Amino acid sequence: MRTDGATAEPTGRGDVLVVDHLVRRFGDLTAVDGVSFRIAAGETYGLLGPNGAGKTTIISMVAGLIAPDEGTVTVAGEQMGRTAVAPKRHIGLVPQDLAVYPELTARENLVLFGRLQGMTGPQLTARVAEVTELIGLTGRAKDPTKEYSGGMKRRLNIGIGLLHRPTLLILDEPTVGVDPQSRNQILESVERLSVEGMAVLYTTHYMEEAERLCDRIGIIDSGVLQAEGTRDELVRLTGAVDHIRLSGTGDTHAAAEALRALPSVSQVDVDRRELRLTVGDAPSAVAQVVTRATDAGMSLADVEITRPDLESVFLHLTGKALRD
Amino acid sequence: MRPVLAIVTAELRRFLRDRSNLFFVFIFPLVLVLVIGAQFGSGATAGKVAVAGESGAMVAALTTQLESDGLVVTSGSREDVLEQVSRGRAAVAVLVPDGAGAAFAAGRPVTLEVVPGSASNALAVQQRVRGAVDVLQLDQAQLAALTGRGVAAPAARAAVDAARDQVTGPATRVENVDALAREFQGVGQFDVGAASQLLLFTFLTSLAGSATLIQARRHGVIARTMAAPVSSAQVLLGQAGGRLVIALAQGIYIVVATSVLFGVDWGNLWLTGLVLLVFGAVSAGLAMVLGSLVDNEGAAGGLGVGLGLVLAGLGGGMVPLEVFSDTLRGVAHVTPHAWAYEAFAEIQRRDGTLVDVLPQLGVLTAMAVAALAVGAWALRRSLARAM
Numbered sequence: 001m002r003t004d005g006a007t008a009e010p011t012g013r014g015d016v017l018v019v020d021h022l023v024r025r026f027g028d029l030t031a032v033d034g035v036s037f038r039i040a041a042g043e044t045y046g047l048l049g050p051n052g053a054g055k056t057t058i059i060s061m062v063a064g065l066i067a068p069d070e071g072t073v074t075v076a077g078e079q080m081g082r083t084a085v086a087p088k089r090h091i092g093l094v095p096q097d098l099a100v101y102p103e104l105t106a107r108e109n110l111v112l113f114g115r116l117q118g119m120t121g122p123q124l125t126a127r128v129a130e131v132t133e134l135i136g137l138t139g140r141a142k143d144p145t146k147e148y149s150g151g152m153k154r155r156l157n158i159g160i161g162l163l164h165r166p167t168l169l170i171l172d173e174p175t176v177g178v179d180p181q182s183r184n185q186i187l188e189s190v191e192r193l194s195v196e197g198m199a200v201l202y203t204t205h206y207m208e209e210a211e212r213l214c215d216r217i218g219i220i221d222s223g224v225l226q227a228e229g230t231r232d233e234l235v236r237l238t239g240a241v242d243h244i245r246l247s248g249t250g251d252t253h254a255a256a257e258a259l260r261a262l263p264s265v266s267q268v269d270v271d272r273r274e275l276r277l278t279v280g281d282a283p284s285a286v287a288q289v290v291t292r293a294t295d296a297g298m299s300l301a302d303v304e305i306t307r308p309d310l311e312s313v314f315l316h317l318t319g320k321a322l323r324d
Numbered sequence: 325m326r327p328v329l330a331i332v333t334a335e336l337r338r339f340l341r342d343r344s345n346l347f348f349v350f351i352f353p354l355v356l357v358l359v360i361g362a363q364f365g366s367g368a369t370a371g372k373v374a375v376a377g378e379s380g381a382m383v384a385a386l387t388t389q390l391e392s393d394g395l396v397v398t399s400g401s402r403e404d405v406l407e408q409v410s411r412g413r414a415a416v417a418v419l420v421p422d423g424a425g426a427a428f429a430a431g432r433p434v435t436l437e438v439v440p441g442s443a444s445n446a447l448a449v450q451q452r453v454r455g456a457v458d459v460l461q462l463d464q465a466q467l468a469a470l471t472g473r474g475v476a477a478p479a480a481r482a483a484v485d486a487a488r489d490q491v492t493g494p495a496t497r498v499e500n501v502d503a504l505a506r507e508f509q510g511v512g513q514f515d516v517g518a519a520s521q522l523l524l525f526t527f528l529t530s531l532a533g534s535a536t537l538i539q540a541r542r543h544g545v546i547a548r549t550m551a552a553p554v555s556s557a558q559v560l561l562g563q564a565g566g567r568l569v570i571a572l573a574q575g576i577y578i579v580v581a582t583s584v585l586f587g588v589d590w591g592n593l594w595l596t597g598l599v600l601l602v603f604g605a606v607s608a609g610l611a612m613v614l615g616s617l618v619d620n621e622g623a624a625g626g627l628g629v630g631l632g633l634v635l636a637g638l639g640g641g642m643v644p645l646e647v648f649s650d651t652l653r654g655v656a657h658v659t660p661h662a663w664a665y666e667a668f669a670e671i672q673r674r675d676g677t678l679v680d681v682l683p684q685l686g687v688l689t690a691m692a693v694a695a696l697a698v699g700a701w702a703l704r705r706s707l708a709r710a711m
Contacts, residue, residue, distance in 0.1 A: 063551040082704075085553045093551040097544030101334060103341040108334070115330035116552035144341070160548070 014041050016090070016168050016199035017062065022071035024057055024223075031057045033223040034071070039168070044190065044200040046214030048207060048310060054223035055203040056096060059172050062201065063093045076167050089117070092166030096173045098153045099160070102146035106137050106156050109145060110163060117164035127163060135159040136185070151182025158186060162193070169193060170201045175209065187213060207310040217310065219317055226317040231310065232281075238316040240308030241266075242282035246275040246293055248300040255298035259289060282307055327554040331562025332569060338536060339570055349574045353525040354581055357518050371395045371449060372413070374405035377420025382428040382460070386418070389456040395449065409441040415449040416440050428460075431468050518582040518590075519668040523603065523661050524632070524641040525578065526571040530607030531628035533567035537615030538624050541706060550704075560700045563615075564608040571604035591671035595678060599671070602688040603664040609695025616702035640665035663687045 017039040024032040032054045039045040047055045060066045062073050064080045064087065073080040078087035100109045110128045119127060132141045135155040145153060154174060161169055171190065175183045190213050194200055204210055210217050211231055218228040227234060246255070256268045256275055264285040267278035275293070279285045282305040290303060315321055339345055373395050375383060387397045398414065399405075408414040419437035428434045438453055440446040463484055470480035540546050540563070549559050579596060582588040590596045611628070618624040636642055639661025645653055656662040667684035670676030 060547075065547055065550055083555065085555065088551060088553040091551060093548055095544045095548055097542075097547075099544035099548040101338060101540070101543070101545055103338045104334060108337060112330055112334045113548070113552065116327050116549060116554055118326070118553065120326070 015039065016041050016076055017045075017201065018072075018074040019058070019062065020072045020074075022058060022061055022068045022073065024054075024061060024066070024068050031223050032061070032068070035218075035220070035223070035225045036071075037218050037225065037228060039199045039201055041167070041199050042194060042197045043215045044194045044202055044213050046210040046217040047201070047203040047220055048205070048210045048214075048217050048314070049203075049220035050205050053205075053220045055220060056172055057223075058220075059093075059170055059201070059203060063091055063170060064088055089164075090167040092161035092164065092169045094158050094161035094169065094171045094174055096176060098157050100145050100153065100156055103144055105142050105144055106132060106148075106159075107141045109156065110160060113160045114163050119164060131159045131163055134162070134189075149179075149182075150177055151179050151185075154178050154182060154186060158189060166198070168199045168201065172203050173205070174202075175204070175206065207314070210310055219310075219314055221314075221318045221320075227313075234310065234313045235308050238308055238312050240312055242279050242285075242308070243306040244277040244279055244282050244286055244289055245302075245304040245306065246277070246289070246298070246300055247273055247302045248298055249273060250299045251297040255293040255296040258292050258296040262288060262292060264288065327552070327558045328562045328565060331549070331559065332565040335533075335536065335563060335566025336569060339566070349525075349529055349570065350577055353521050353574070353578055354585070356525075357521045357578070357582055357586065371415065371445070371452075373397050373416050373418060373449060373453060374408045374414040375399045375418045375420065376402040376405040377418075378422055378425055380425030382425045382434070383420055385460055385463075386456060389459050390453065393452055393456060395452060406439065409439055412441060412443055414441060415443050415446045416453055418453060428464065431464065518578065518586065518588040519665065519672060520636075520641045520644070522575055522578045522600070522668075523639070523664050524636040526575045526600065526604055527607045527636060527641070527661065528629065528632040529574055530567045530571045530604060530611045531614065531632050532625070533563070533570075533608060533611035534615035534618065534624040534628050535621045536566075537563055537612060537703075538618065538621045541615075541619075542621075546703070546706075556704045557696075557700050560612055560696060560703055564605075564612050564696060564699065567608040567611050568601075568604045571607055572601060575600040575604065589672060590668075591673075591675060592677075595671050595676070595681060596668070598678075598685065599664055599667040599681065599688075602685055602692060603660055605692035606660040606688055606695055609692050609699055612699030613695055613702055616699055616706045619706075635659045636661055638662070645669075660688055660691050663691075 015038045017037075019035060019037050022032050022035045023030065035054070035058055037045065047058065049055055057066070061068045062075070062080065064073075064082060064084055067082040073087075075087040076090040078084070078090070080087045100106075101112070104112070107128060110131060111124065114124045114128060129138075132138050135158065137152060137156060137159070140148065140152065145156060148156070154177075158171070158174060161171070174190075175186055178186065187209065190200060190202065194213075194215075200213075202210075202213055214231075216228060216230055217234060219226045219234065227237060252270055252273060252275060256270045259265050259275065259277060260268050262285070264279050264281070265277050266280070269276040275298075277289060279289070286303065286305060290300065293300060311321065371394060373390055375387065375397055376399065377383065379399075383399075387399075390397050398408070400408070402419060405414065405417040405419070409417045417439040419439065421435070421437070424434045424436070436457060438450055440450045466484045466487075467477070467480050470483060471477055475483065537546070540549075546559065550556060576597070579588075579590055579593070579600075583590060610631075614624055614628060614631075618627060633642075636659075639645070639656050639659030640648075641661045645656060645662060645665055648656060653662075663684045667676075667681040667688075670680050670684070674680070
């Protein structure tokens with residue numbers, strides 16, 4: 001974990017993406033200021049920050065769409081430049097916009113971008129059919145995409161990014177404006193890709209998505225990478241801890257005594273029929289806590305886990321709420 | 325080359341999916357060629373005489389004489405023929421007063437009223453009408469002389485006809501020394517209008533591509549395309565290529581349709597196609613510049629139509645360049661239209677060869693390369709502008 005703009009250390013697992021001290025200015029505005037991070041194969045890295053934090057500008061530089069004023073981007077060992085073509089072969093870009101031609105069908109869009117990636121003939125045909133199936137659009141593949149729902153368009157948007165089996169998949173806020181069902185499908189797809197060994201760069205301003213998907217998270221604000229690390233590492237920055245609240249009937253004092261003996265529990269407060277426990281890692285401790293309280297004679301009516309989240313991390317690091 | 329072809333294919337598909345495009349590209353230009361050719365074509369009134377008044381031997385003889393001189397004669401009421409002249413559908417009207425036929429037959433003086441129109445050839449046609457009347461007058465005088473000497477009327481008629489066949493009189497040729505009239509001498513009614521409309525419409529159709537490029541940029545498709553392993557030049561060539569293919573298809577369609585429907589003579593078709601290709605490339609290149617510099621489709625559409633009409637007007641796409649003053653003709657050559665117009669004029673009117681149109685092709689090629697280079701640069705910059 002790091003909390004400054006220093007050069008990112010190698011992940012030790014074969015870095016697919018190395019971003020080193022990126023700077024990009026637009027006139028007097030420094031949109032990205034010395035950002036460095038690395039992503040390993042099979043790792044999902046999240047850039048978490050509010051709108052205007054610089055996430056899309058970083059992605060545009062990583063994808064070779066705009067040139068950085070300073071710093072370098074290396075994808076699968078090849079340095080990205082504005083006119084570079086080779087490193088782009090490793091990248092699948094899923095932009096925030098629904099980057100498809102609305103007049104064309106899903107199949108025609110997929111064929112177009114497949115050809116742009118150098119795919120041809122039976123290989124392209126087979127892969128288009130495979131991706132169409134994967135994104136659940138087989139039955140509508142010959143309809144113009146302007147007739148699709150928002151969720152279907154989003155799935156196609158992702159399908160195009162996956163078409164050529166990229167080493168690095170870049171997803172820029174892929175769930176914005178998506179219904180809950182489609183959103184869940186998208187998140188499940190990203191989880192599968194990571195398992196299959198694809199490196200994923202995922203930008204979002206939804207902390208729940210970052211927590212669910214990302215192995216490591218970079219907190220970005222005003223163009224500066226404020227901190228990066230795993231969720232737990234980032235949470236520790238705040239000094240906040242997990243809590244488990246137990247409520248019910250029976251001998252709450254006996255239960256409190258029994259729970260204090262557990263190594264994972266650092267503090268137990270009793271308030272009539274309710275116990276409030278301070279623990280190291282609530283999800284891993286909860287089963288043991290419930291068993292011990294029940295064995296001690298407490299009849300539980302409710303169990304509630306409270307964990308500090310990335311929202312509090314962001315607040316701690318920047319002094320403002322994530323959705324400001 | 326494959327990425328370029330892939331983008332061209334996608335652009336053509338997008339174009340064909342919008343049915344309204346088919347009307348503006350394939351039907352509207354022909355309607356305009358027809359309307360402009362019929363109303364204002366330089367050859368529309370060539371040698372056309374409208375005759376009004378009582379029918380009879382004199383009018384029949386006059387009509388025969390005019391037609392034998394290569395003029396086209398129509399007849400109608402006085403109001404009809406005057407309207408034909410005022411609207412430019414006839415060069416000259418001839419008004420025959422009541423009783424003129426009988427007076428003429430009786431050898432008495434007859435006065436025919438000749439009303440010239442405003443067409444450039446009206447005076448020449450008027451002169452030919454006078455010549456035809458003189459012939460009738462001479463015939464009548466000869467017949468009167470013979471019958472006065474006691475020759476029977478049929479024999480006198482036969483003698484006059486035989487004499488005319490045996491004698492070859494001095495031929496007169498009306499030559500228009502006006503440079504403008506000489507330039508368009510022998511040019512078909514629709515020829516100039518068709519070439520002008522070809523330039524106007526292919527340019528407008530190409531500039532409409534600026535809006536589709538802006539749409540693609542707005543949808544993020546251009547950014548996604550440029551994130552693929554292709555160069556910005558390839559992306560631009562693909563986008564421009566789509567518009568070029570559409571402009572070429574439209575141009576070829578106009579050439580074929582005007583040839584078949586209106587008898588337009590395009591001269592060497594290969595050379596015509598070559599000029600069309602290079603002019604289309606300039607148009608497509610300018611569409612890419614416009615589509616990269618402007619971020620709003622509505623604004624680009626308005627600018628495109630405005631630019632298309634102004635450049636066409638300045639470059640001979642509406643009024644023939646030959647009508648312009650020397651100064652204005654010089655200014656006109658900042659437009660690709662003027663160079664293409666001159667190339668078409670060379671091919672259509674003077675049977676020009678490739679060598680004859682090389683200067684025009686060279687300038688148009690340079691314009692196309694410059695437009696595409698600026699377009700590629702502007703397209704790349706538009707991505708940063710979108711951040």
